[in-house]
Amino acid sequence: MSQESTSGRNDRTEEFLRLYGQHDRALYAFILALVPNWADADDLAQETRLRLWQQFDKYAEGTDFEAWARSIAYYLILARREKEARNKLRFGLSFYQAVAKEYAAVPELLFLRQKALKRCVEKLEPQRRKLLEDYYGRGQSLREIAARLGRSYDATRKALYRTQRALADCIELELQQEEAEE
Amino acid sequence: MTPDSHLPDADEKGFEIYRLASAALSGELTEADAQRLSQLVADDAEARRLYLEFICDACNLRVLFTPTSHSPTPTTCPSTGEAEPASPSPTRSSLSSLPPPIVNSTVPAVKPMDFPMEFSMPSVQRPKIVLDPLPPKVIPWYSLNSPVGLSLISYTLGAIIMLIGLGLGAVVYVTHTTEIAARWAAIEDGAAGEGLSGAGATIPHKEKHPYVGRISGMVDCQWADPYLIPVNPRIRQGTKFALESGLMEITYTTGAKVILQGPCTYEVESPHGGYLAIGKLTASVASGQWPVASKKSAGGKSLKPEHSPLATNHSPLFTVRTPTAIITDLGTEFGVEVDAEGVSRTEIYSGTVIAVALETSDKSLTSVNGAEKKVHLTVGQVGVITRDAKITVYDLPKETSGFVHLMPSESAKPILVEEPASLIAQWNLAEGMGKVLYPAVGRYGGRMQGNVVWQKSGPPAVPQTSLWFGGGSQGTKDKATGTDFVNFGPWDEFSPASITVGFWAKAEENVKYEAMAMLGKYSIKPGSWEFGWSLPQFGCKLFWRVFVAASEPPYWKWLTARSNFTGEDFQDGNWHFIAGTYDQASGIMALYLDGELQATEKAEPGRALNSTPHDFNLGRRTYYGVPEPYRGYLGGPLFIRNRAFSPAEVKSYYQACLRFGETLRKAERR
Numbered sequence: 001m002s003q004e005s006t007s008g009r010n011d012r013t014e015e016f017l018r019l020y021g022q023h024d025r026a027l028y029a030f031i032l033a034l035v036p037n038w039a040d041a042d043d044l045a046q047e048t049r050l051r052l053w054q055q056f057d058k059y060a061e062g063t064d065f066e067a068w069a070r071s072i073a074y075y076l077i078l079a080r081r082e083k084e085a086r087n088k089l090r091f092g093l094s095f096y097q098a099v100a101k102e103y104a105a106v107p108e109l110l111f112l113r114q115k116a117l118k119r120c121v122e123k124l125e126p127q128r129r130k131l132l133e134d135y136y137g138r139g140q141s142l143r144e145i146a147a148r149l150g151r152s153y154d155a156t157r158k159a160l161y162r163t164q165r166a167l168a169d170c171i172e173l174e175l176q177q178e179e180a181e182e
Numbered sequence: 183m184t185p186d187s188h189l190p191d192a193d194e195k196g197f198e199i200y201r202l203a204s205a206a207l208s209g210e211l212t213e214a215d216a217q218r219l220s221q222l223v224a225d226d227a228e229a230r231r232l233y234l235e236f237i238c239d240a241c242n243l244r245v246l247f248t249p250t251s252h253s254p255t256p257t258t259c260p261s262t263g264e265a266e267p268a269s270p271s272p273t274r275s276s277l278s279s280l281p282p283p284i285v286n287s288t289v290p291a292v293k294p295m296d297f298p299m300e301f302s303m304p305s306v307q308r309p310k311i312v313l314d315p316l317p318p319k320v321i322p323w324y325s326l327n328s329p330v331g332l333s334l335i336s337y338t339l340g341a342i343i344m345l346i347g348l349g350l351g352a353v354v355y356v357t358h359t360t361e362i363a364a365r366w367a368a369i370e371d372g373a374a375g376e377g378l379s380g381a382g383a384t385i386p387h388k389e390k391h392p393y394v395g396r397i398s399g400m401v402d403c404q405w406a407d408p409y410l411i412p413v414n415p416r417i418r419q420g421t422k423f424a425l426e427s428g429l430m431e432i433t434y435t436t437g438a439k440v441i442l443q444g445p446c447t448y449e450v451e452s453p454h455g456g457y458l459a460i461g462k463l464t465a466s467v468a469s470g471q472w473p474v475a476s477k478k479s480a481g482g483k484s485l486k487p488e489h490s491p492l493a494t495n496h497s498p499l500f501t502v503r504t505p506t507a508i509i510t511d512l513g514t515e516f517g518v519e520v521d522a523e524g525v526s527r528t529e530i531y532s533g534t535v536i537a538v539a540l541e542t543s544d545k546s547l548t549s550v551n552g553a554e555k556k557v558h559l560t561v562g563q564v565g566v567i568t569r570d571a572k573i574t575v576y577d578l579p580k581e582t583s584g585f586v587h588l589m590p591s592e593s594a595k596p597i598l599v600e601e602p603a604s605l606i607a608q609w610n611l612a613e614g615m616g617k618v619l620y621p622a623v624g625r626y627g628g629r630m631q632g633n634v635v636w637q638k639s640g641p642p643a644v645p646q647t648s649l650w651f652g653g654g655s656q657g658t659k660d661k662a663t664g665t666d667f668v669n670f671g672p673w674d675e676f677s678p679a680s681i682t683v684g685f686w687a688k689a690e691e692n693v694k695y696e697a698m699a700m701l702g703k704y705s706i707k708p709g710s711w712e713f714g715w716s717l718p719q720f721g722c723k724l725f726w727r728v729f730v731a732a733s734e735p736p737y738w739k740w741l742t743a744r745s746n747f748t749g750e751d752f753q754d755g756n757w758h759f760i761a762g763t764y765d766q767a768s769g770i771m772a773l774y775l776d777g778e779l780q781a782t783e784k785a786e787p788g789r790a791l792n793s794t795p796h797d798f799n800l801g802r803r804t805y806y807g808v809p810e811p812y813r814g815y816l817g818g819p820l821f822i823r824n825r826a827f828s829p830a831e832v833k834s835y836y837q838a839c840l841r842f843g844e845t846l847r848k849a850e851r852r
Contacts, residue, residue: 033237036207099234103234110242114238133247136246137246165200168235
């Protein structure tokens with residue numbers, strides 16, 4: 001391999017890493033929306049990353065990397081769905097189409113909500129914040145949290161829902177305020 | 183389906199979406215739930231919006247509360263681990279300035295079997311994407327298109343550079359050895375008339391670096407150069423020692439013994455001698471091991487003295503080279519000392535020695551054959567060779583000159599790092615400085631990434647040093663993005679069919695343990711093997727996981743042995759020895775802690791460990807998606823063997839480490 005081609009490949013690798021580093025979180029959210037399971041989404045995210053690298057020669061510089069990456073992820077997800085024909089938990093094709101369309105329409109949704117969410121979490125009461133932290137941060141199940149709190153599973157689930165609902169309302173307000181200020 | 187006629191009101195709808203989506207995320211979705219969620223999201227725009235908001239919030243919450251634990255770590259490059267600028271967070275009002283959104287029509291109702299196809303995006307200029315038919319093509323690991331393949335290319339280039347270096351080194355080395363051989367030939371030519379040597383007296387140098395001896399004793403050893411700490415009792419030709427203080431005894435395969443006295447620097451140049459750059463040594467051949475006898479060769483010339491039949495190599499002479507002299511022992515005992523000026527001094531305790539002065543201005547080590555430049559020294563004599571090649575001979579004074587003739591009986595022996603056939607690789611993590619982990623056994627070095635830090639304390643067997651992993655690139659406890667690790671590359675040898683892996687680890691206080699990968703050869707499934715801590719819902723327990731071949735799709739399965747030993751137990755301030763085994767014949771895997779069996783799992787007998795070429799890392803998994811990087815200390819010896827140790831062997835190894843540590847502590851107390 002000539003020095004020139006090695007250098008070119010290194011540049012290409014750096015370009016891939018740069019683009020992927022910028023978009024991987026949004027891509028992960030897209031995958032999670034289509035495959036709403038942490039473990040499966042992890043696997044698909046990794047599979048997508050490998051496929052992106054494999055196909056990176058076909059990516060046209062200057063075009064929308066995230067859209068290109070989403071399209072590849074989308075097909076990988078559909079391919080996996082085809083393979084899991086016997087899986088009774090798989091969603092209908094219309095689910096994937098609808099979610100992909102919705103996500104593509106507002107690809108900034110994740111980042112729009114990110115800042116606002118951070119501010120809203122700070123406003124939460126400590127016990128509500130602890131609930132979110134246990135569930136999302138520590139990966140504790142609702143049953144574990146319910147057992148720790150000495151509450152029923154349903155009550156804990158509703159408490160978590162109310163917390164997230166309050167958070168969602170707060171995020172909406174924050175976004176409206178932000179829009180008004182600008 | 184008309185959404186409004188079948189869906190509940192907004193709050194109920196919101197709760198239902200939340201309930202279904204959270205059940206899906208945690209893997210608790212039922213078949214009916216799946217159908218319901220699918221229907222709701224597909225048919226109702228409001229439900230779809232709520233669903234996407236929930237997913238985005240879930241992602242953001244997970245990142246917010248566990249910035250180290252999940253794949254959406256946008257500020258970290260997947261391969262380099264270097265920080266990248268985060269994507270800007272646009273505001274709603276700024277959306278108008280963004281590229282046109284991807285409209286609904288851009289995601290066609292694709293049948294996967296339509297591949298390959300173009301994916302057209304009318305509103306955004308897109309590259310053509312050609313995807314392979316199902317199932318997705320597996321990227322060959324060696325492909326340039328594969329990150330692994332690219333890594334391999336990098337390693338291959340590195341290996342080529344190293345081989346070139348080794349080649350140059352070999353040339354230099356052979357030349358050097360040849361010069362010594364020439365020196366011997368010159369000595370023997372000169373001594374031929376005295377019946378001391380004969381024809382064909384050359385030194386059989388080898389292209390490779392074979393084992394030429396072993397360390398047979400150490401007392402109070404302190405090392406001047408951490409890169410030259412002896413980590414293997416068996417000594418290869420070319421091994422250097424830099425002893426700051428203490429004593430170390432080398433027993434050559436020829437039977438000759440050398441006692442190095444710190445401070446000194448000595449290189450084992452051949453099975454027949456070495457180079458003393460500075461310091462003091464005593465060389466000897468024990469009585470009966472190296473009987474001197476002269477024979478006549480077929481050519482009528484006298485032969486060199488023969489050595490003991492107990493010795494493995496046939497070598498008649500033992501030579502110590504110094505900056506100013508070559509001192510050849512003819513079957514005796516003598517001491518050599520080199521001072522800072524390069525002046526060499528030799529004392530003869532028995533037998534005869536030939537000392538030849540070197541012209542130090544002549545870098546080629548060409549000898550001076552004049553009679554005044556070579557002298558025979560006999561028992562009770564001292565020879566001093568200066569830098570200007572002058573040799574002074576006088577009688578050995580009565581007062582002691584400080585040479586050690588015998589090692590103290592209690593000298594510590596490096597019992598830990600034997601090299602049986604099963605030992606694929608061992609690292610002692612004893613360097614104490616630098617960015618490379620050098621192998622004590624094997625040929626694979628590790629490169630430290632991020633901010634892995636050397637510590638000045640370690641486990642019992644290697645008490646002077648160990649590695650600390652902060653997890654994150656900053657080496658802080660609260661920022662653990664998985665960029666602090668040691669990478670050894672994707673070598674197949676690290677995944678033999680059966681395996682034993684052992685290492686030492688220690689926690690620091692107040693460290694959370696949430697599924698941390700301590701070390702292993704694991705990337706995306708199927709991996710090979712790894713050690714770590716299980717998720718909190720599994721009790722943060724120490725686990726050992728292996729991936730083995732299976733007879734049914736997906737043709738691999740993993741086995742996990744979880745100890746009752748938890749992260750909290752781990753934070754007791756002590757070093758712990760952790761070992762895992764997998765035996766192909768029986769299919770049994772086992773996890774050990776401090777020599778005691780903790781847990782076992784069993785696979786179908788006969789299944790080999792998967793050897794997919796993932797990188798072997800200390801401190802995290804290969805891929806950064808679910809890294810949960812390790813935070814704490816790792817110490818040596820860390821070893822990989824190609825067979826499963828029995829419980830007794832694991833225990834024995836652990837106890838040997840403790841004994842070795844105790845011996846070292848005794849030596850320190852002296």
